[in-house]
Amino acid sequence: MTQDVEMKEQPAPSNSVTSVGPSTLQHLKEIASLIETGAYAREVRRIVRVVRLTIALRKKLKASVLSAFLNYALVSGSEVHSRLSSYLPKEDEQDMEVDTATSTTQAPVKHPLPELEIYCYLLVLIFLIDQKRYNEAKACSSASIARLKNLNRRTIDVLAARLYFYYSLSYELTGDLAEIRGNLLSLHRIATLRHDELGQETLLNLLLRNYLHYNLFDQAEKLRSKAPRFEAHSNQQFCRYLFYLGKIRTIQLEYTDAKESLLQAARKAPAAALGFRVQCNKWAVIVRLLLGEIPERTVFMQKGMEKALRPYFELTNAVRIGDLELFKAVAEKFSGTFSSDGTHNLIVRLRHNVIRTGLRNISISYSRISLADVAKKLRLDSPNPIADAESIVAKAIRDGAIDATLDHAKGWMVSKETGDIYSTNEPQIAFNSRIAFCLNMHNEAVRALRFPPNSHKEKESAEKRRERQQQEQELAKHIAEEDDDEF
Amino acid sequence: MDPNFTEVSQLFERFKAAFMRNDFDTCDNLLSQLKVLLTKFRSLPPLFEETPKANHELTLARDIYEHAVVLSVKIEDQDAFERDFFQLKPYYTDACGRLPPSPQEYPILGLNLLRLLVQNRIAEFHTELELLSATALENPCIKHAVELEQSFMEGAYNRVLSARQTVPHETYVYFMDLLAKTVRDEISGCSEKAYDSLSINDARKILMFSSDQELFEYIKEEHPEWEIKNGFVIFQRAKESAPCKEIPSLQLINQTLSYARELERIV
Numbered sequence: 001m002t003q004d005v006e007m008k009e010q011p012a013p014s015n016s017v018t019s020v021g022p023s024t025l026q027h028l029k030e031i032a033s034l035i036e037t038g039a040y041a042r043e044v045r046r047i048v049r050v051v052r053l054t055i056a057l058r059k060k061l062k063a064s065v066l067s068a069f070l071n072y073a074l075v076s077g078s079e080v081h082s083r084l085s086s087y088l089p090k091e092d093e094q095d096m097e098v099d100t101a102t103s104t105t106q107a108p109v110k111h112p113l114p115e116l117e118i119y120c121y122l123l124v125l126i127f128l129i130d131q132k133r134y135n136e137a138k139a140c141s142s143a144s145i146a147r148l149k150n151l152n153r154r155t156i157d158v159l160a161a162r163l164y165f166y167y168s169l170s171y172e173l174t175g176d177l178a179e180i181r182g183n184l185l186s187l188h189r190i191a192t193l194r195h196d197e198l199g200q201e202t203l204l205n206l207l208l209r210n211y212l213h214y215n216l217f218d219q220a221e222k223l224r225s226k227a228p229r230f231e232a233h234s235n236q237q238f239c240r241y242l243f244y245l246g247k248i249r250t251i252q253l254e255y256t257d258a259k260e261s262l263l264q265a266a267r268k269a270p271a272a273a274l275g276f277r278v279q280c281n282k283w284a285v286i287v288r289l290l291l292g293e294i295p296e297r298t299v300f301m302q303k304g305m306e307k308a309l310r311p312y313f314e315l316t317n318a319v320r321i322g323d324l325e326l327f328k329a330v331a332e333k334f335s336g337t338f339s340s341d342g343t344h345n346l347i348v349r350l351r352h353n354v355i356r357t358g359l360r361n362i363s364i365s366y367s368r369i370s371l372a373d374v375a376k377k378l379r380l381d382s383p384n385p386i387a388d389a390e391s392i393v394a395k396a397i398r399d400g401a402i403d404a405t406l407d408h409a410k411g412w413m414v415s416k417e418t419g420d421i422y423s424t425n426e427p428q429i430a431f432n433s434r435i436a437f438c439l440n441m442h443n444e445a446v447r448a449l450r451f452p453p454n455s456h457k458e459k460e461s462a463e464k465r466r467e468r469q470q471q472e473q474e475l476a477k478h479i480a481e482e483d484d485d486e487f
Numbered sequence: 488m489d490p491n492f493t494e495v496s497q498l499f500e501r502f503k504a505a506f507m508r509n510d511f512d513t514c515d516n517l518l519s520q521l522k523v524l525l526t527k528f529r530s531l532p533p534l535f536e537e538t539p540k541a542n543h544e545l546t547l548a549r550d551i552y553e554h555a556v557v558l559s560v561k562i563e564d565q566d567a568f569e570r571d572f573f574q575l576k577p578y579y580t581d582a583c584g585r586l587p588p589s590p591q592e593y594p595i596l597g598l599n600l601l602r603l604l605v606q607n608r609i610a611e612f613h614t615e616l617e618l619l620s621a622t623a624l625e626n627p628c629i630k631h632a633v634e635l636e637q638s639f640m641e642g643a644y645n646r647v648l649s650a651r652q653t654v655p656h657e658t659y660v661y662f663m664d665l666l667a668k669t670v671r672d673e674i675s676g677c678s679e680k681a682y683d684s685l686s687i688n689d690a691r692k693i694l695m696f697s698s699d700q701e702l703f704e705y706i707k708e709e710h711p712e713w714e715i716k717n718g719f720v721i722f723q724r725a726k727e728s729a730p731c732k733e734i735p736s737l738q739l740i741n742q743t744l745s746y747a748r749e750l751e752r753i754v
Binding site for chain 2: 216218252253345348351380382387391393398405432435439
């Protein structure tokens, strides 16, 4: 379950020793100055960039580099400094002192910005998690959360959102997720009061994850349906939200909606987040089976997923054929995988679909068949197979799965001739609804074009407009360049 | 000794005595008094405060609510069952680390599943099911409810009915009887679609009536559109989509005109 949502998680830091020490520190210092300018100019965009740059540096973080950076960024001897330093391993003492000597000579910051302080927390926390020192990570994250509660600055929100995430992660890795539920709820409340939408988004996902970890679908749904929703700020958070939503809906038998959310989550997830996409696909496959659809073969052949989706492929095959014995064999064979995926109960539900498919096949191939033969073909193992078969067929007829009638006295099922559909009005109605759909889509597109989001602004003079357009162009160029830099 | 605790335990003893005598009015009375008294304990959910006698109090409260649930089944009050069950639930989910598991836990959880099934709240049924561990699912009480749901979904109704003979706990009988009614409605709905007609004899057997008279009454009340003729029950089938003889011209003209209008807007 960990790998699925850990989108940004990269494989454990490699131990390859490359001489990155000074350059990493240099990078960190650049980041620090970026934070400073961002904080003074109140530009959230810069802070977002900081987070992105940090993730790129993640593999190169070392204790020595970190402590040097702490000395650079924080006032040595201050409470934060001593606390954060205490989390770092001691064996690098030697190294550290050298760095301290050099860094103190460089212009030290007199009053560290809260942004910088929070950033230091984040950096140390990431380092601790990568080093698998989860207990220290827990302590560090709790301290940072306590500090965050007293800070109310928009420029911190971005960093705070990341901190929340690692806070929850560190507790999840030690298996104490239930402990922080109350804390997360109060953080969510604070974020809502401060209109920190990114924080709300992140915390809502963390809470959902927290509930779902303990299979508390009821609570999760209640929270989800009552929490404020707005346009997503971060694609990753949105994907996660969709995934959790899909899971909740699957459990509550709203398969059509569940399928939509799960497929959307799988599609929107970044290509690098393989684990997450595999998880989405697993659930989506089951939901589609429960809906009576058979997923295409290409779903199971996606790059890097063949192996993980193998059990689900075999399951799909069993459902497609409608063979109850084969279905049971597959469910048994992969029961370990299914229960670790948390899909075991869903697969139990599938049994019903297997019977339906089998019945449909029978009804297509025979125009008249005795119920005893139906029971034999479906391989119903029950004390009274004929009576079972009769009521199962009756229910299938009522639900519209097959078109047939039963004759109780003679004990057989008569399939109806499939009538010529083109002799009815059916095709015309279907055609009409499709045309209406297309026309409607076109109209909606036109409507969306005509009213851009800022059309409510007051009219501007021609000159002003020219000026504004020029500015916008420059800005666009600027952004484009920046994007090129980052990738 | 805490006076509150003594009072509650004494009252509970009286409750149990009345419960054994099947004196449900007294039970109901005592129960509401007990519930009020329980609010004085600070160790109970949702506070879960650490008091010196927390474990005793929790155990006692759990015991009281378990009895309350069983009582509600005996007086056949589904709303009371739901209320009491929700009050009991935190003792199973949130206090499980501090108390030894109760022997009543699985029968009561199974009972709740059965209730959801009877009330046709399948989504909640599955939500509850997800909370149960693999060992819980193996328990006969839970398994019983889960298998019932499966048979119910498949349409193997006689399996549902035969399950009444194998109830794992005496309190289950009440819900099983309710379930039988639900099943009968389902069967009549299915038969209506699946058969053209049934002999009265067969219809009686399929719908599980002991006499023809009961069958006739049922038909009169629930399905007045069924016809009884020459010893057969004839179901009125819904009109099939008959082949279309003539073109629905007016409708077609309207549609075509609207397409023309829309197309004009596009070009």
